[in-house]
Amino acid sequence: MTNIIDDELFDINTVCTIRGHTCVKFGCGAINTFKEDFAKLQKGYKITTVGVITGKSSYKSCGAWDVVKPALDELNIKVLLYDKVKTNPSKKMVNEALELFREDKPQYLISIGGGSPTDTAKVISVLLEFPKKTMEDFYNGEFSPLAEERVPLFVINTTAGTGTEIDQFAVVSDLEFNPPMKPIFVTEAIYPTHAINDPNLLLSVPKGLTLYTGVDALNHAMEACSTVTRSPFSYDLAIRVSHLVHKYLPIALKEPENKTARYWLHYAACIAGISFDNGLLHMTHSLEHSLAAFDPKIPHGLGLAVLQPSVLKRTYAALPKIMAKFLLPFDQTLEGKPEEAEKAACILEKWLMSIGITEKIKDLGFTEKDIPKLVESVYKTPPMSTLLSIAPFPIDKDVVAEVYKEAMTPLSKK
Known part of the structure; x- marks a missing residue:
């Protein structure tokens, strides 16, 4: 069969930029652009505190944390870490993270992981701007914020499947509802501003x-x-x-x-x-x-x-x-x-x-x-x-x- 995808024409070690609603740094070694890019964001957003949303251990085992944490330390940025996200994130996880972040509101969010941490972070990015709003407002379809009405989000993507680093969707389950539901939230407010897709971070994926x-x-x-x-x-x-x-x-x-x-x-x-x-x-x-x-x-x-x-x-x-x-x-x-x-x-x-x-x-x-x-x-x-x-x-x-x-x-x- 003719190779219509021309994959042999590209060097996987050349980091390129894919632009849309989200600016994605893509390619082997892209994680190494994090410090420089976040330093630029720090100046524009006057970042002193970030909220990091991730799972229990993969953010460390994939190597991302070895780059992100030292970079944030060098930039003198305080880190609020929520590392309890699991597969098919729930309303409970969002509420736990919100409780942590609302005490010392971060100017920026960072998600490290696949779809579950990123979707959790997307919803949190909006709810942080609206202290009186809850997950129920999302579930009821009565809350559609403008794109500017959210804490911006930087995604470090460590799986190859969801596409959530580049889209306007998030999924958070409500297991207490009868029957249980796993709704999709859609709003341009939850597009990440920046993302990193580095295939090197996928090498330890099970x-x-x-x-x-x-x-x-x-x-x-x-x-x-x-x-x-x-x-x-x-x-x-x-x-x-x-x-x-x-x-x-x-x-x-x-x-x-x-x-x-x-x-x-x-x-x-x-x-x-x-x-x-x-x-x-x-x-x-x-x-x-x-x-x-x-x-x-x-x-x-x-x-x-x-x-x-x-x-x-x-x-x-x-x-x-x-x-x-x-x-x-x-x-x-x-x-x-x-x-x-x-x-x-x-x-x-x-x-x-x-x-x-x-x-x-x-x-x-x-x-x-x-x-x-x-x-x-x-x-x-x-x-x-x-x-x-x-x-x-x-x-x-x-x-x-x-x-x-x-x-x-x-x-x-x-």
Whole structure:
């Protein structure tokens, strides 16, 4: 197959700048630009205190803290550290961090980690500016701040999947709600100002996290190029993501210290974030968020993977030519005909199994008896109904239930 991604033309050790709402320093060694860039920010924002949001240990094990902490010390900046963020961050974590930061309000926030610390930091960045506002104001959809109304955020991204370092979305679960929900918050106020994507920080990422974040990026691309709000821009980026993930995710899983594979997966995740920031998402993410709301231990990418083939089957039937192009790296025999939908879904499912995702919904602890509560959660979680409405095929509660049921077991064995 012709190499349409031209990956051999780029030096992974050359740090470049990707500009949009967020200024991203990208490339191996990009972390070393932190001190100089933050010193410039310090002068403009008169920074004396920063709030750092991260997980328990990965910010140290990846090497980022070895650069960030000495730089902040040299700049005489006080650090308030919240290091309790876990997978699928919750309202409780946001409230804990807010309590810490509101005592001595930082002028800037820094997140170190993947999607969970960054999403937590995004929400905190706004709530710090509005002491009387709570997470409930976000959940109720009654609070949409302006871009200027937030504490600015600098993201040091240590996974390759979410794209949250470059988009206007954040996810924080409310496990106390009935049913539990994992809503998406959307506002330009939570775009990070700066980010670092350094593939060197990914070399110690565990195999499972590499796998699930790579699948997350692939799902972002598949949905962004197939919504009714898609554009040539979201489509072009998504096609490139498909080629990059197909080529480099298996390599990164076998060779975790392969910097070239990490570089291109980091890039794929970033442009997938830009793709769905423009084209938005539809069914796979809407249904996954309910799975994770009932069991926050389910990795986001795994939840997506168990659903993706069934969603692809319906998406392919609606947009066969687009989906055939998207699946070109996975299979070159697809002709872009609606009747190939089942075949296309099985092709993707078999590829997911080949890289290590053999689970389906039943393996995550759910049964068909759980489907009604999952469907209820989908329709009670903002803004999932809106996302479902922009899918390329009609969706109602019966269709949602049908996808959950179909995804209980492998398509290829039906």
